[in-house]
Amino acid sequence: MKKLNEMKLTIPSRSVNEGFARSAVAAFTALADPTVEELGDLKTAVSEAVTNCIVHAYRDTCGRIKIDAALYEGGIIKVRIKDFGCGIADIEKAMTALYTTAGEERSGLGFTVMESFTDKLQVRSAPGRGTTVTLTKYLNRKDAK
Amino acid sequence: MKIETAPNGRLTLRLTGEIDHHSAAAMRKTADAALIRFRPRELVLDFSDVSFMDSSGVGFVMGRSKRAAAFDCKTAVCGLKERDRRIMKLSGLESLVAFYTDERKETT
Numbered sequence: 174m175k176k177l178n179e180m181k182l183t184i185p186s187r188s189v190n191e192g193f194a195r196s197a198v199a200a201f202t203a204l205a206d207p208t209v210e211e212l213g214d215l216k217t218a219v220s221e222a223v224t225n226c227i228v229h230a231y232r233d234t235c236g237r238i239k240i241d242a243a244l245y246e247g248g249i250i251k252v253r254i255k256d257f258g259c260g261i262a263d264i265e266k267a268m269t270a271l272y273t274t275a276g277e278e279r280s281g282l283g284f285t286v287m288e289s290f291t292d293k294l295q296v297r298s299a300p301g302r303g304t305t306v307t308l309t310k311y312l313n314r315k316d317a318k
Numbered sequence: 319m320k321i322e323t324a325p326n327g328r329l330t331l332r333l334t335g336e337i338d339h340h341s342a343a344a345m346r347k348t349a350d351a352a353l354i355r356f357r358p359r360e361l362v363l364d365f366s367d368v369s370f371m372d373s374s375g376v377g378f379v380m381g382r383s384k385r386a387a388a389f390d391c392k393t394a395v396c397g398l399k400e401r402d403r404r405i406m407k408l409s410g411l412e413s414l415v416a417f418y419t420d421e422r423k424e425t426t
Binding site: 188189191192195210213214216217220221224227228270271277278279280282283285286289290 | 336338339340341342343346370372373374376377378380381384401404405408409410
């Protein structure tokens with residue numbers, strides 16, 4: 174798979190950066206001429222991943238979030254969102270729809286939305302060692318979700 | 319957010335801009351203050367002017383509908399865009415909240 178373009182971004186886990194992060198990824202993705210639909214889907218998925226870093230990984234502390242996005246031949250876009258926070262002990266449970274540890278104002282749908290709006294979702298995590306979420310989206314494809 | 323009241327006990331909150339975890343905090347404050355002040359019989363959350371939302375929008379609706387239900391106020395949601403509707407559907411909220419497709423449904 175040939176890489177055509179890439180970008181890297183590091184931001185502190187402040188909630189004001191949620192909008193910035195999804196817009197930055199959208200601006201990068203826009204270079205690959207996606208449909209409005211595809212761009213919106215990716216934006217939503219990125220927003221969920223970054224929010225997880227802020228709400229869960231770092232909770233009441235502030236830490237680094239690294240985002241890198243790459244465009245590959247054939248219109249494949251991969252976005253990796255990495256934190257160095259608390260990590261997830263039970264990934265399967267965390268990914269269960271409606272499950273949340275963050276109280277009643279959080280819907281527990283973060284991972285469910287990421288899964289629904291991308292073509293592939295990969296989550297790697299270990300307690301105390303942070304979490305890496307990789308979102309893959311196929312652009313301009315008829316078989317894409 | 320624009321707040322509209324009607325004599326029949328309906329409170330309409332017209333949400334504007336982007337709803338994410340960051341912006342939801344202020345929206346929540348405004349909405350809850352309006353709920354306490356007006357004590358409506360029906361709460362309508364109008365998403366027509368929302369340009370983006372993630373699952374924080376679902377949490378917002380869940381939270382407000384719970385508070386409203388505490389004093390027997392029904393909640394309705396209208397004006398959702400296609401993607402936002404898909405996100406709402408993932409939550410199973412339909413059993414608690416009425417969803418209307420058009421912009422400002424009369425919900426007598």
